[in-house]
């Protein structure tokens with residue numbers, strides 16, 4: 001029988017039992033109305049971390065967390081609403097250009113994103129490198145913008161899945177983040193609250209991902225796909241490699257500039273490969289295209305015709321960003337300390353270690369150590385070589401952008417071990433490893 005006693009509910013999971021809907025509802029209510037103390041919530045999180053949740057419990061937890069706040073109703077806006085979510089990587093700027101590319105094909109994209117987490121960057125921080133860009137639109141303005149220009153890009157508001165905010169903060173300080181059912185419930189509760197019809201997940205594995213191991217990333221993808229579909233949102237996941245950084249730039253304004261290149265048809269090959277793979281799934285799930293091939297073609301046409309770029313300019317104007325800076329992104333890239341990192345020998349690039357690159361970008365001021373800390377949008381690393389490319393002795397491996405020349409010099413020392421060169425050309429593996437539908 002379901003218990004209403006907090007300690008008994010925790011004990012049931014501690015001992016490996018399954019929680020019923022009423023017990024899960026009590027836990028989530030306890031997180032959102034304050035009736036469970038932090039130590040009780042944390043004990044439960046650790047019990048879940050150690051004992052796991054089955055698929056039915058995970059679905060129940062996800063839906064209870066979603067219902068802890070506002071669930072957007074976008075029914076008055078015609079067409080299927082589709083979003084994409086990445087589990088986080090290094091140089092992952094895909095959302096910035098993917099959302100306008102998909103919106104330019106006539107699909108509504110209500111994108112609610114996050115800030116940098118750990119070694120990974122966040123879409124909101126990258127957007128905020130555009131002076132004036134407002135990621136904190138109230139939900140009624142967001143809804144009006146979706147009806148007007150077909151897409152919007154904002155951050156999580158206080159009233160969206162508030163139980164996740166408290167639980168996430170506790171997980172962060174209690175070694176309970178890396179739990180497949182907790183990650184699933186955390187991500188999906190926020191995404192399902194957006195009022196979307198379909199969702200494409202980019203679940204990353206490899207050195208620069210939260211989940212280095214393919215098997216665990218696959219478990220997470222399968223769970224999120226089944227919970228999403230059972231909750232009435234058509235959900236697919238791509239399992240994608242996150243070893244070398246995505247593209248050639250890491251850092252907020254540097255990544256924005258690279259996304260602008262993507263929208264103008266000059267994006268790096270790996271970045272565009274991933275963009276088309278994710279975007280094609282979005283268009284198919286939206287019912288806009290019958291096949292992946294047709295969807296890729298439509299996305300490509302949107303870039304070539306300039307429609308995707310014009311959509312992005314509409315977004316910048318609608319959310320108060322300074323249009324002049326996206327027309328001339330070089331204005332955002334004026335970090336005073338710049339240094340080229342050169343190779344001491346010739347060879348083929350066999351590895352670019354994304355964790356090391358991320359750590360250096362973070363130390364330069366591109367990421368936060370504590371929540372709420374200011375970041376420097378102009379710093380980071382650009383012109384990164386890619387695996388498989390040939391470099392001559394004295395050739396450029398990357399460019400450091402720092403607040404001072406002393407910081408640029410320190411960063412260049414730390415980048416020593418980020419690149420590996422060999423005598424044989426290695427062909428980089430395709431970024432998309434599997435699709436889970």
Ligand code: URA
Nearest residue numbers: 087182183184186187
């Ligand atoms: N992102 C989230 O929003 N939640 C998690 O648990 C992990 C990544």
